[in-house]
Amino acid sequence: MDLNDYLIPIIVVACLIVGYVIRVTPALQPVREYIPLIVCILGAVLGAVIQGVTVESIIMGAVSGLASTGLNQVFRKALNLKEGASK
Template sequence: MDLNEYIIPIIVIACLIVGYVIRVTPALQIARDYIPLIACILGAILGAVIQDVTVEAIIMGAVSGLASTGLNQVFRKTLNLKEGASK
């Protein structure tokens, strides 16, 4: 199996948005250190909701959630954005 078979684009986008909202919302700064964990859990839940509740769907969702965290870091490094910047 290829890793690309486990990534669901809509879950990646949803987790990117949730991670961004957590990062820029002052009231949620406490949860900022847990964005990868939140994205993984949210992805697993969304995977189970979008597909049936199976182990494979949960794993696909969790992998997609973690992929959103990695994608965010690639964007930040490519664009040379600083950690505290909201852009």
Template sequence: MDLNFISEYYMPMVLTASFIIGYVIKKSLDFIPNKYIPLILAVCGAFMGCILNKQINLESIISGAFSGLASTGLHQTFTRLVEGEKYGEL
């Protein structure tokens, strides 16, 4: 299965901005449960994707949402590397 098409939907600016938004939500807004952070970042990413592409269409929404969700994975990877935990351990 070829997954190279995923790289077409990757938006570095949205990924970085979503990473920062997610970090701020996680560290300072304790009233928001962690389970809602990916949803918030997907919506924010879709919004930012439309702004960066200067048009509202399905491709902009999907690209932004994908990058917003990817930032949650980036956060988890970064956290595991910094804290020295291995995947699968709690």
């Protein structure tokens, strides 16, 4: 089984959006350091909701959530965005 078998694109996008909203919302700045944990848990829950409650669907969701954090970092490095910049 390949890592790509564990990624669910809709969960990656949903977690990417939630992580971005947390990062740019001033009221949520205290929880900013927990974004990877938040999107991992959100991904696991979404995986269970979308595909049913099984160990595999929860793992697939969690991996997809964590992939959104990595995808965010790839975009930031590719676009040379500074940490803390919202645009």
